[in-house]
Amino acid sequence: MEMQAMEEARRWLAERGVVEVGDGWVDIEAERPLTANEIAHSWAGEVFSDEGLGGAEQVRLAFGMLDLLDDYWVTSEIRFADQGSEGPLPADVLWDGYRRRLEADRDPEAITYSLWVDWFEDHDTSATAFAEVLGNDIDHIVAEASDSLLRRAGRVLACSGPVPWPVKQKVYGAVVRLPALHRPLFKGLLASYHDAYGDLEPAAALALLAQLELPANTPYLAELRSVVAAGHVNHHRNVHAWDEAVRASTD
Structure with a gap:
C-alpha cells in the first residue's frame, strides 16, 4: 500500500x-x-x-x-x-487510488466490494467506473500482462457481474486471450448471471465459455453453460432454470 x-x-x-x-x-x-x-x-x-x-x-x-x-x-x-x-x-486521483490498490499484493477486499455494490450496481456510475479501473487499459493489460496488471484485471473481472453487458463485452472478449484471467472471467460471467443486478447476453456468454481453459469439473461451469445455452439471462428471472441445470449435472 x-x-x-x-x-x-x-x-x-x-x-x-x-x-x-x-x-x-x-x-x-x-x-x-x-x-x-x-x-x-x-x-x-x-x-x-x-x-x-x-x-x-x-x-x-x-x-x-x-x-x-x-x-x-x-x-x-x-x-x-x-x-x-x-x-x-478529482477523477484522476480518485481512480488512480482504486487502480493502485487493485494492483497491490494485499487483498483489496474493501475496494472490490465497493466497486461491486456501489459503483458497478449503479447504472449512473458503472460505465465510468469500469472504464477507469479496467476498460481504458485493456489493450495495455493484454499486451504487457505483468503480475500487477493481471491482479487488477482479475479482481475487477470477478466483481463485474452488475456492469451492463455492452460496457464489459469488449473487455471480456479481450481477456479471453489470457489464460491467467480465465478463472476470474468465469467468476465474472457467473456473477453476471446470478447477481440481482447482473447483466449477460446468453449467446455471447456461451461463446466466451467455450474458449475458457478450465478444469471440466469447475464448480458451476456445466450449469452456467446449460442455462445460457437455453437463452436465460439472469437467475432471478427464472430461478427454476438454474435448479434444473443443477439437477441435470448431478444425474
Whole structure:
C-alpha cells in the first residue's frame, strides 16, 4: 500500500486524538479503545470537510485511511463525497487510488466490494467506473500482462457481474486471450448471471465459455453453460432454470 498516505492518515488522526496503540486504536480524550469501523464512521467523512486540504489531498488522505483501517466504510465516504454537493472529486486521483490498490499484493477486499455494490450496481456510475479501473487499459493489460496488471484485471473481472453487458463485452472478449484471467472471467460471467443486478447476453456468454481453459469439473461451469445455452439471462428471472441445470449435472 501507499506508505506515505498511511503515515499522513495516521498523523491526521493523531491530531484529533485517535492514536494507534499496539494492535489497536485509542481515543485519547475519552480514554477508550476504538475499532477500525468506529474510526471509519467517525472520521472518514471528516476528511472531506478539512478546509486545510485541497481536493486531491483529501482523496489521497482518505485512501491512506483506507489502507490504515482496511474498512469498507471509508470507500463509502469517498463515494459520498464524489456524488455529493461538493463533488465530484478529482477523477484522476480518485481512480488512480482504486487502480493502485487493485494492483497491490494485499487483498483489496474493501475496494472490490465497493466497486461491486456501489459503483458497478449503479447504472449512473458503472460505465465510468469500469472504464477507469479496467476498460481504458485493456489493450495495455493484454499486451504487457505483468503480475500487477493481471491482479487488477482479475479482481475487477470477478466483481463485474452488475456492469451492463455492452460496457464489459469488449473487455471480456479481450481477456479471453489470457489464460491467467480465465478463472476470474468465469467468476465474472457467473456473477453476471446470478447477481440481482447482473447483466449477460446468453449467446455471447456461451461463446466466451467455450474458449475458457478450465478444469471440466469447475464448480458451476456445466450449469452456467446449460442455462445460457437455453437463452436465460439472469437467475432471478427464472430461478427454476438454474435448479434444473443443477439437477441435470448431478444425474
